[in-house]
Amino acid sequence: MTELLVVRDLAVSYRKVPAVRGVDLTVRSGQTVAVVGESGSGKSTIAHAVIGLLPRGGRIDRGSITFAGQELTTLSERGWRSVRGREIALIPQDPAVSLDPVKRIGEQVAETLLVHGLETKRGAPTAAEELLRRAGIDEPGLRARQYPHELSGGLRQRVLIAAALAGRPKLIIADEPTSALDVTVQRRILDHLEQLAAEENLALLLITHDLGVAADRAGEIAVMSEGKVVERAPSATLLAAPAHAYTRQLLSAAPSLSGEPLRPRREGGEPLVGVSGLHKDFGAVRAVSDVSFELAKGQTLALVGESGSGKSTTARMLLRLETPSAGTVRFDGADITRLGGERLRLLRRRMQLIYQNPYASLNPKLTIADIVTEPLRAFRAGSRKDAAGLLDQVALPSAMLKRKPAELSGGQRQRVAIARALSLRPDLVVCDEPVSALDVSVQAQILELLVRLQDELGLAYLFISHDLAVVRQVADHVGVLRAGRLVEYGPADDVLRRPAHEYTKELLAAIPGQVTAAA
Numbered sequence: 189m190t191e192l193l194v195v196r197d198l199a200v201s202y203r204k205v206p207a208v209r210g211v212d213l214t215v216r217s218g219q220t221v222a223v224v225g226e227s228g229s230g231k232s233t234i235a236h237a238v239i240g241l242l243p244r245g246g247r248i249d250r251g252s253i254t255f256a257g258q259e260l261t262t263l264s265e266r267g268w269r270s271v272r273g274r275e276i277a278l279i280p281q282d283p284a285v286s287l288d289p290v291k292r293i294g295e296q297v298a299e300t301l302l303v304h305g306l307e308t309k310r311g312a313p314t315a316a317e318e319l320l321r322r323a324g325i326d327e328p329g330l331r332a333r334q335y336p337h338e339l340s341g342g343l344r345q346r347v348l349i350a351a352a353l354a355g356r357p358k359l360i361i362a363d364e365p366t367s368a369l370d371v372t373v374q375r376r377i378l379d380h381l382e383q384l385a386a387e388e389n390l391a392l393l394l395i396t397h398d399l400g401v402a403a404d405r406a407g408e409i410a411v412m413s414e415g416k417v418v419e420r421a422p423s424a425t426l427l428a429a430p431a432h433a434y435t436r437q438l439l440s441a442a443p444s445l446s447g448e449p450l451r452p453r454r455e456g457g458e459p460l461v462g463v464s465g466l467h468k469d470f471g472a473v474r475a476v477s478d479v480s481f482e483l484a485k486g487q488t489l490a491l492v493g494e495s496g497s498g499k500s501t502t503a504r505m506l507l508r509l510e511t512p513s514a515g516t517v518r519f520d521g522a523d524i525t526r527l528g529g530e531r532l533r534l535l536r537r538r539m540q541l542i543y544q545n546p547y548a549s550l551n552p553k554l555t556i557a558d559i560v561t562e563p564l565r566a567f568r569a570g571s572r573k574d575a576a577g578l579l580d581q582v583a584l585p586s587a588m589l590k591r592k593p594a595e596l597s598g599g600q601r602q603r604v605a606i607a608r609a610l611s612l613r614p615d616l617v618v619c620d621e622p623v624s625a626l627d628v629s630v631q632a633q634i635l636e637l638l639v640r641l642q643d644e645l646g647l648a649y650l651f652i653s654h655d656l657a658v659v660r661q662v663a664d665h666v667g668v669l670r671a672g673r674l675v676e677y678g679p680a681d682d683v684l685r686r687p688a689h690e691y692t693k694e695l696l697a698a699i700p701g702q703v704t705a706a707a
Contacts, residue, residue: 198251222406277352283344294332323350400701457484466515493669544621546601599630
């Protein structure tokens with residue numbers, strides 16, 4: 189394989205703050221190279237530098253980027269037009285942001301063809317439909333006439349792949365192309381991208397924070413930390429014998445590669461929650477159908493399924509944020525299905541919720557002290573004086589009390605959300621995808637914190653997730669939801685090791701990094 193992309197001693201800064209510090213990287217034709225690291229490590233900055241799309245304030249301070257022998261760092265904007273999209277294409281992370289919401293899908297793919305003079309206005313619509321078909325989209329004619337909001341996340345990601353293929357590039361940079369997708373959709377997207385790369389002899393530069401994905405898909409992995417490549421090796425070599433401490437840390441933190449529960453499983457126990465025959469209709473759409481389960485005190489029940497499976501709606505009915513269309517919800521022996529007024533308000537003190545995105549769920553105008561003690565003041569159960577103790581419980585220093593959410597990292601914000609949820613000493617905490625927005629090492633820290641607090645406080649968790657690798661670490665019992673129905677339910681070891689339903693088997697098979705972990 190010939191060297192296609194060669195990066196040498198690359199240094200990039202944003203308003204004089206270093207982001208990439210002397211990076212070397214090589215991608216050969218037909219090769220897949222993964223750049224792995226946590227948020228802020230510099231991996232996306234490398235991708236944007238390679239394709240000439242550094243955001244405002246970013247500049248290349250030194251180094252060389254050559255592509256097929258051509259130096260890219262000295263290209264004018266006019267020179268970039270013959271490279272960007274034609275020779276090197278980018279699949280960005282978030283299709284909801286990258287696609288124009290007021291343009292039809294076909295127009296957006298056709299635009300790439302027209303900009304590069306690859307098709308006429310008359311021929312571009314048909315060519316765009318063919319690109320959508322090659323990207324794995326069924327009924328491309330129908331999809332071409334739709335708008336982005338009418339497509340699922342997986343289909344929108346395939347549209348970005350189609351647009352990237354339009355210029356017939358030699359290198360595709362995939363920047364976290366599946367991080368927001370369910371694991372089964374993620375696997376299908378990556379399988380298809382891998383197949384296309386093989387058919388077209390494309391080189392792939394895969395940017396990801398997930399070492400499991402990198403292990404499955406890349407022939408070579410470069411691990412980045414604080415703007416530097418700390419280790420680079422063939423995937424099998426790096427994963428079998430990582431040389432750098434940071435690589436070892438990433439390996440131990442990745443749930444898909446570790447796979448062991450964080451504490452012994454628990455069974456039996458006194459029921460705290462019991463739901464029976466739950467149904468929920470939204471107009472003519474049945475979101476939840478005949479769901480029944482129990483959750484014991486001090487234990488964790490994980491509800492697993494893809495987006496739209498009904499798991500969050502089920503949790504909201506349990507919390508009485510939604511009223512069931514049919515069925516019953518019991519809490520600590522009492523039927524709370526139709527509870528209202530002051531009795532429902534008092535019940536809420538015993539149930540709390542941790543959301544998926546701590547930045548969205550925390551009031552940006554309040555200080556951390558006000559955020560964590562707000563529930564105490566609402567129930568007249570405490571005051572701001574209790575704030576330091578609540579932060580100490582989640583291993584945050586009291587120095588953060590005067591800060592606001594924007595001044596904290598993602599992991600710190602999630603710790604604040606946990607402290608707030610625990611301020612009233614609830615019996616039940618619903619964790620709705622509490623770690624899916626976090627880097628794997630931060631994710632591991634939050635999971636360990638949740639397990640420790642459960643042991644110390646006797647908490648029951650209803651853990652909502654689409655990721656069975658995470659569930660395997662924390663759950664005592666698992667319920668698998670598909671299209672609103674509970675298709676499998678039982679002790680975690682039974683469901684995860686001896687699944688009975690084909691859908692559960694499909695979810696388990698989609699966990700990245702399993703082959704490497706088994707080896």
